[in-house]
Amino acid sequence: MRPKWIVGFVVILTAACVTQMPLQYKSAYDTAIHPIDESSGYQGGGNVEEGFDYIYYGDYIGSGYPAVLLLEEDYADSLAADGDFMKSRSGFRYNTFKDTNDVFVINGSCFKCHAGEVNGDMVLGVGDPYGDFTDKPGLAFKFAPMAIGRKLGKSSPEYRSFLDVWQFQKEVSPRIVTKDIGPNPAFRLEESCVAFRHPDDLTYTSEQQFPISGETPASAVPPLWHVAKKKTLYYNGMGRGDFAKLFMQASVLGIKDSTFARQVHSRFDDVVAWAASIEPPPYPEPIDEALSAVGREVFKENCSKCHGTYDTVHTYPNKILPLEKVGTDPYYALYFYEDSGLTGWYNQSWFAASPPMSALLPSLGYVAPPLDGIWATAPYLHNGSVPTLLTLLDSSLRPSYWERDTLSKAYNFDEIGLSYEVRDRKASRKKTTVYNTDRKGFGHQGHTFGDHLSTADRWALLEYLKTL
């Protein structure tokens, strides 16, 4: 059966053609909350090992910086022979692969953002709460083409490879600068790339396709192990339809065209299967079973209707809460609903037009996420404005300016989440390690669903949350 949203989607597209709507890169969908199609989401299938192999070693970004630029010597022979040797040189946050010019190149992998340290262990699939996008591109950036052209020789295939990635990088780098460490501008990165791609065949164009605002929207990075339960992706639930298409969006950073995109897509059912197979790490300290049993009842009473149940059989309602109900910072949801050209571009692009279809349908609200492994996924809320579960459950305790410990990255076993120090506004202006909840988009208001609990119930609930 054809899912309902596809029918709706086709109707909207057809209507757009009939009325000869100009290329309109604003969301064409005037629904505050888009209904969720029960038949969507991961349907099973795909090969987990192949999926991991591709995400860990694969060429899904399409282009990158020539390896000879980044490594002290030319390791080309070893590269071909042994991917793990390469990992030992470039780390798991980067992949090394042969591009369409037959040159070994290096570019960020999904694990640049989707891996992080939790209590001293590196966990693949958890969002990195210490990602740093605060560096403004400087002079070296401006003169890179000149300097690299001189180094590689302007007629070399390596230089061609450099230009392939640079044509996007030069648009991206100035637009993704954040004020502090942690918030991740992934969608802004994508927006800056697709603004310079033809929507139909994904090839590069120097003609900007839609305006991009001066602000840099950014968010926390969600864990990938929620994918198995979700029928939509992203904080506002805008990711609809084929998960493989949605999962491969980072490819717009470097792939040549839609022919290459099709090759990448053919591998991504496996990547989705891998994500759906991973499980959160178990809470590493002893848990008070009796207290947690009390907490389970508190959870059922106060939280389950939005976040589901986590007993032998899990249930998950896939709810998108309207902004006025959840009360958290509205900027992110509003940005995609009103100000971003990305959704309009996407819904006319290869991602949406070729089967299996996908779409970005932004809602004015936020998804109540699954809470599996919630102990490990601090900071909390879509913008990562709340450092610990204790402060999430009692909004009066939430710090307005707080500094994360980027050096020790220590886990906070007292409050469950990130270790932090309370700071003042002045400190937040000086240090990129201080989160400032006054900034537009980074407020820590709302989600007050734990405020009315007694202190005893709140601690019991906290104990229970460790078991999820």
Ligand code: HEC
């Ligand atoms: C630059 C950092 C970055 C990179 C690289 C990146 N992501 Fe993400 N990813 C994010 C952020 C931030 C979000 C949250 C965006 C949102 O939900 O609005 C996200 C969201 C997602 C989601 C949605 C999860 C959910 O629960 O809704 C999936 C799936 C995903 N990414 C997969 C991938 C894959 C696969 C790759 C590699 C091909 C990748 N990402 C590369 C930062 C990144």
Ligand code: HEC
């Ligand atoms: C009416 C629906 C609703 C209820 C009730 C509710 N939540 Fe939430 N919860 C949400 C929504 C929506 C979000 C996402 C908000 C955002 O990111 O801005 C959320 C986010 C969270 C998060 C942060 C998740 C993350 O990954 O950052 C946690 C933890 C959480 N809720 C726990 C609870 C607990 C515990 C209770 C019960 C005391 C509860 N919630 C009650 C809707 C609800």
